[in-house]
Amino acid sequence: MSGGDSMRLQAIEARAYRIPTETAESDGTLCWDSETLVVVNVSAGGITGMGYGYSDASAAALIGQRLAPCLVGRNAFAVEACWQAMAASVRNLGRSGLCAQAIATVDIALWDLKARLLGVSLARLLGVVRDAVPAYGSGGFTSMNLMQLREQAKAWSEAGFGRIKIKIGRDPAGDVARVSAARQAAGPKTELYVDANGAYRVAQAIGLAHQFADYDVSWLEEPVSSDDIAGLRQVRRHAPPGMAVSAGEYAFTVDDFRRLLQRGAVDVLQADASRCGVTGWLQAAALCEAFHTPLSSHCVPALHATLCCVAQPAIHVEVFHDHARIEHTLFDGVPPLRDGCLRPWQDAPGFGLTFKERDAQCYLV
DSSP: OOOSGGGBOOEEEEEEEEEEEEEEEEOSSOEEEEEEEEEEEEEETTEEEEEEEEOOHHHHHHIIIIIHHHHTTSBTTOHHHHHHHHHHHTTTTOSSTHHHHHHHHHHHHHHHHHHHHHTSBHHHHHOOSOSOEEEEEEEOOTTSOHHHHHHHHHHHHHHTOSEEEEEOOSSGGGHHHHHHHHHHHHOTTSEEEEEOTTBSOHHHHHHHHHHHGGGTEEEEEOSBOTTOHHHHHHHHHHSOTTOEEEEOTTOOSHHHHHHHHHTTOOSEEEEOHHHHHHHHHHHHHHHHHHHTOOEEEOSOHHHHHHHHHHOTTEEEEEEEHHHHHHHHHHEEOOOOEETTEEOOOSSSSBTOOEEOHHHHGGGBO
């Protein structure tokens, strides 16, 4: 297909939707009662691509006022050039954080558009290395009591998840009891992961990791702040054998990923396309190959199912409770869970997702 004037970007639109959670939720370092979904539509050649992520409503304004003007008229196939133009446009605002999330959401839409213009799925455009990716159930919020935690862990196991993850860190003195309850409910064959969201100190994280090992915990996520790369490395060096230390969900640029890998801070690198974009995800995957390190996704499961199937180092995708609920409610084409794996549609164009705008109208900010 020609990349002439008919393939120039014509419109970039962004909207934000604030969606209440089922109940107030918390993890080791944050409390929330809603999720803000940012949806972007980009069009060229009579075709529209869609991207989405979770951020703040101000990201939609940033896209409309700052990013869209620097993209309109550009070649829709030149996604990398668009990526560079967006990055340059926010130089004086700060590349990471909110700006990175806004860029990522547009980038996702641009990749979806490119595949749709070519009439193929993004999985086929990028080249699949697997047809399905293992998934793990994620939630187990610290706002849950032990009974609620057991019920969710049991439900995940019954749904077919071979891996589950719970939140810890809000009350370190009670975290062993939380881990014990989750292990009891999930059974001995289910892999058990924990996520502290940076709540611990280094020595505290190491001590608790050895107690968690008694319950066969095999994944310790962000035991200390991901900004503390030296601390992550120290926890990793002293963690029990077989317990992987992971981080990377707050990496916004290729340099963020490189620093974590270069300094030996993680056993598994995490990446979140809603914060680094498809372009950033592919960069992270290439770095993981170079550093011989596994890669895992963070949240946004319907998007990451495709991306994990095209990235050789990817080992699994996180099915985060809040995002999975929103995706199943407000999107058509969400990849199904079968035998503990997500299987993206390879015959549907782009990501294969359709946003149900009419159903979401009541949440519009």
